[in-house]
Amino acid sequence: xxxxxxxxxxxxxxxxxxxxxxxxxxxxxxxxxxxxxxxxxxxxxxxxxxxxxxxxxxxxxxxxxxxxxxxxxxxxxxxxxxxxxxxxxxxxxxxxxxxxxxxxxxxxxxxxxxxxxxxxxxxxxxxxxxxxxxxxxxxxxxxxxxxxxxxxxxxxxxxxxxxxxxxxxxxxxxxxxxxxxxxxxxxxxxxxxxxxxxx
DNA sequence: GCCAGGATCGTCT
DNA sequence: GACGATCCTGGCG
Numbered sequence: 001x002x003x004x005x006x007x008x009x010x011x012x013x014x015x016x017x018x019x020x021x022x023x024x025x026x027x028x029x030x031x032x033x034x035x036x037x038x039x040x041x042x043x044x045x046x047x048x049x050x051x052x053x054x055x056x057x058x059x060x061x062x063x064x065x066x067x068x069x070x071x072x073x074x075x076x077x078x079x080x081x082x083x084x085x086x087x088x089x090x091x092x093x094x095x096x097x098x099x100x101x102x103x104x105x106x107x108x109x110x111x112x113x114x115x116x117x118x119x120x121x122x123x124x125x126x127x128x129x130x131x132x133x134x135x136x137x138x139x140x141x142x143x144x145x146x147x148x149x150x151x152x153x154x155x156x157x158x159x160x161x162x163x164x165x166x167x168x169x170x171x172x173x174x175x176x177x178x179x180x181x182x183x184x185x186x187x188x189x190x191x192x193x194x195x196x197x198x199x
Numbered sequence: 200g201c202c203a204g205g206a207t208c209g210t211c212t
Numbered sequence: 213g214a215c216g217a218t219c220c221t222g223g224c225g
Contacts, residue, residue: 050210056210056211057210058210058211072209072210073207073209073210075206075207076206076208076209077206077208135209
């Protein structure tokens with residue numbers, strides 16, 4: 001299936017399909033933009049998901065309608081960016097783990113205090129700093145300003161996607177629910193085993 | 200190049 | 213009161 005634009009129906013599907021299909025899409029916030037090269041899927045029945053065990057004030061956004069933004073603070077320091085997936089009432093989200101910078105690169109360098117292209121967005125806490133994503137965006141509509149999100153173009157269309165176990169969690173570590181653009185140098189870490197994601 | 204340790208705070212038990 | 217869906221620095225080889 002190919003999409004000429006990303007709308008609510010794109011995000012209303014299984015979180016695993018959404019996480020895979022987001023690879024190659026471009027996300028922009030204001031002047032800064034990047035192509036998504038690494039994601040992870042989290043679902044309600046998954047002990048590593050914040051929605052596991054039912055809604056709390058923090059996780060309420062996950063249970064709401066799709067195509068919203070879920071932002072939370074990790075380790076008291078980093079804001080992490082997620083896109084809510086699956087229909088209203090079903091809690092699931094895609095963690096955006098890495099981008100390949102595509103626009104506003106000088107701005108990102110200033111915000112990050114780094115020059116190397118691969119140090120700007122190669123991690124979930126890095127890209128939120130580069131794009132200036134903060135907790136105030138929690139619950140915002142992904143399909144409205146300041147966000148812009150577009151499907152893959154050019155060589156990104158049909159890019160090969162590989163899967164691997166998720167990173168930085170202690171529960172449900174066995175699921176291969178991390179999705180990466182094959183061979184991309186901007187991912188947060190290399191993957192241990194190359195598995196082609198089911199199409 | 201690699202690894203251990205510290206920073207820092209909202210959320211849930 | 214403990215624990216993270218992390219990142220950076222410094223020390224060592």
